[in-house]
Amino acid sequence: xxxxxxxxxxxxxxxxxxxxxxxxxxxxxxxxxxxxxxxxxxxxxxxxxxxxxxxxxxxxxxxxxxxxxxxxxxxxxxxxxxxxxxxxxxxxxxxxxxxxxxxxxxxxxxxxxxxxxxxxxxxxxxxxxxxxxxxxxxxxxxxxxxxxxxxxxxxxxxxxxxxxxxxxxxxxxxxxxxxxxxxxxxxxxxxxxxxxxxxxxxxxxxxxxxxxxxxxxxxxxxxxxxxxxxxxxxxxxxxxxxxxxxxxxxxxxxxxxxxxxxxxxxxxxxxxxxxxxxxxxxxxxxxxxxxxxxxxxxxxxxxxxxxxxxxxxxxxxxxxxxxxxxxxxxxxxxxxxxxxxxxxxxxxxxxxxxxxx
Numbered sequence: 293x294x295x296x297x298x299x300x301x302x303x304x305x306x307x308x309x310x311x312x313x314x315x316x317x318x319x320x321x322x323x324x325x326x327x328x329x330x331x332x333x334x335x336x337x338x339x340x341x342x343x344x345x346x347x348x349x350x351x352x353x354x355x356x357x358x359x360x361x362x363x364x365x366x367x368x369x370x371x372x373x374x375x376x377x378x379x380x381x382x383x384x385x386x387x388x389x390x391x392x393x394x395x396x397x398x399x400x401x402x403x404x405x406x407x408x409x410x411x412x413x414x415x416x417x418x419x420x421x422x423x424x425x426x427x428x429x430x431x432x433x434x435x436x437x438x439x440x441x442x443x444x445x446x447x448x449x450x451x452x453x454x455x456x457x458x459x460x461x462x463x464x465x466x467x468x469x470x471x472x473x474x475x476x477x478x479x480x481x482x483x484x485x486x487x488x489x490x491x492x493x494x495x496x497x498x499x500x501x502x503x504x505x506x507x508x509x510x511x512x513x514x515x516x517x518x519x520x521x522x523x524x525x526x527x528x529x530x531x532x533x534x535x536x537x538x539x540x541x542x543x544x545x546x547x548x549x550x551x552x553x554x555x556x557x558x559x560x561x562x563x564x565x566x567x568x569x570x571x572x573x574x575x576x577x578x579x580x581x582x583x584x585x586x587x588x589x590x591x592x593x594x595x596x597x598x599x600x601x602x603x604x605x606x607x608x609x610x611x612x613x614x615x616x617x618x619x620x621x622x623x624x625x626x627x628x629x630x631x632x633x634x635x636x637x638x639x640x641x642x643x644x645x646x647x648x649x
Contacts (some may be wrong), residue, residue, distance in 0.1 A: 294436050309522060310565075313504065313555040313557035314499060314502040314503065314504065314557055315372070315417065315502045315503070315504050316502075317417065317502060318414075318417050318418070318419065319414045319417065321451065325342065325449060329571055344510065344536070344537040345357065345366075345368040345375075345376075345438075345440065345537075346375070346376055346377060346378045346380070346381055346510075346537070347370075347374065347375040347376065347377045347378070348377070348378055348505075348506040348507060348510060348536070348538055348539075349377070349539065350376075350377075350506075350539055352370075352373060352374030352375075353370060353374050353375040354370050354372065354374055354375070355370075356368065356369050356370070357375075365440070365442065365443055365632075366440065366442040367440070367441045367442070367498075368438065368439070368440050369409055369435065369438070369439045369440075369441070370418075370434070370438050371433070371436075371437025371438065372436055372437075373430070373433050373437055374435065375438055376431075376434045376435045376437075376438040376457060377431075377434065377506070378506050378509050378510060379431065379506070380431040380434050380435050382412075382416040382431075382501070383407070383412065383428070383431055383432065383435060383478065384435070384457065384458075385416075385478060385482065385496070386412050386415055386416065387406065387407070387478055388488055388493060389403040389406065389415075389448055390405055391485075391488050391627075392488070392493060395624075395626060396624065396626045396627070397546075398628075398629040401488075403459075403479055403480040403481075403482070403484075403485040404478070404479050404480075405477070405478050405479075405480065406475060406476075406477050407475060407476045407477065407478060408474075408475050409425060409428060409474060409475055409476060412428065412476075413425075413428075415501075416501050417501035417502055426512075428476065429463060431464070432458070432461045432478070433477065435456075435457045435458045435461075436456065436457070436458050436459075436460065438456060438457055439454060439455070439456050440454065440455055440457075440483075441453065441454040441455075441457065455481050455482065455483040455484075455485060456481045456483075457480075457481060458478050458479060458480055458481060458484070459479045459480070459481050459482075460478075460479040461476060461478050461479070462476065462477045463475075463476050464476070465482055474545060477559055490641040490644075490645070492641075492645070493624065494516060494517070494623070495623055495624065496512075496516065496559075497512075497559030497560050497579065499559040500512060500559060503558075503559075507536060507538055507548055508552065508558065510536045510537065510538075510557065511532070511536060511549075511552065511558065511563075512558050512561070514527075514532070514535050514536065515558065515560070515561045515563075515574040516560065516561075518574075519561055519574045519576065521576065522576065523575065524574060524575045524576065525573070525574050526571050526572065526573045526574075527571070527572050527574075528570060528571055528572075529542070529545070529546060529549065529565075529570040529571070529572060530542060530570070532549070532572055533545045544582065546570070549563075549565050550563075550565055550567075553565040553572075558574075559579070560576070560577055560579050561574040561575060561576060561577060562574070562575045562577055581621075589618075589621055589628060589631055591628050591631060593631065593632060593635060594632065596632070597631075597632040597635055597636060598610045598611075598614075600632075600636045601613060601614075601635065601636055601639040604639050604640040604643060605639040605640065605642055605643035606643070606648065607648040608639070608642070608643065608648075608649055610639070613635075613638070613642060614635065614637050615637075616642070617634075617635050617638045617639075620638070
């Protein structure tokens with residue numbers, strides 16, 4: 293018997309028992325510009341880590357997590373209210389989207405972000421009942437309480453830094469029977485805000501907020517990060533399990549991925565699963581492209597800009613960096629007010645994150 297199972301075979305097995313794949317779009321007229329904080333913050337610091345720091349469980353996780361790789365380690369300590377969850381991260385996605393919109397318009401930005409509570413709920417495809425407003429308060433508590441510590445090695449010295457996701461939050465509530473939240477103000481940590489200013493962001497599909505299960509969101513993030521604009525990307529099931537951070541045993545996780553492949557409803561990427569090899573393949577649906585159709589800035593940089601770029605990013609081909617810069621501008625729909633200065637800042641951040649090639 294052939295152990296390879298097609299998506300159609302899997303769909304036939306699960307169509308009667310599984311719920312509809314995507315949550316309905318509760319606010320179809322709302323246009324979203326979404327940025328991924330997981331990748332914005334973690335893609336360089338935790339590039340080789342197999343495990344995320346957001347909880348995929350609806351039950352509070354209060355255990356300290358610690359991960360090690362090649363002498364580097366990261367430790368995540370939740371508060372008594374639990375580790376920040378993948379749904380709590382929606383608040384950070386909203387904050388990053390606001391900041392990116394301001395950068396696009398060449399407006400000043402700050403780590404302090406004012407949040408209209410109703411706008412946030414609509415943005416993240418949630419309901420607007422009293423229970424939904426209270427969930428925001430609980431999410432802010434978990435985000436503020438989750439602390440991260442990691443070591444940074446430089447030669448024979450080791451530096452240990454600690455930081456959080458948000459440093460502080462304030463809430464204004466309307467007096468009366470419903471006690472509805474009017475607005476919140478969040479102060480992002482320097483760690484998060486500096487990652488945004490360093491342009492370490494990615495765009496997510498608007499249907500990210502329609503994914504029903506935490507594991508689906510996490511798998512989409514992994515595909516978005518690793519497959520990107522490539523035609524396809526493969527990963528073994530045990531490695532994918534480690535990357536998701538799911539606490540499920542491998543047998544149960546295998547069934548989750550089979551169901552995911554059966555419906556094949558992830559945004560941007562189709563999913564197929566080979567039972568014989570335990571390999572998961574993500575294929576670009578064509579919504580992720582290498583370069584924008586019409587770049588937001590298609591002018592030319594002068595030789596001085598290239599000279600300064602070589603100074604701040606020694607060893608790198610400045611024309612390769614210019615290509616990466618233009619792709620980033622298109623991906624985030626930013627038209628720089630001072631292109632040469634913006635390009636040099638991009639090159640400097642690139643070198644600080646990656647060092648020499």
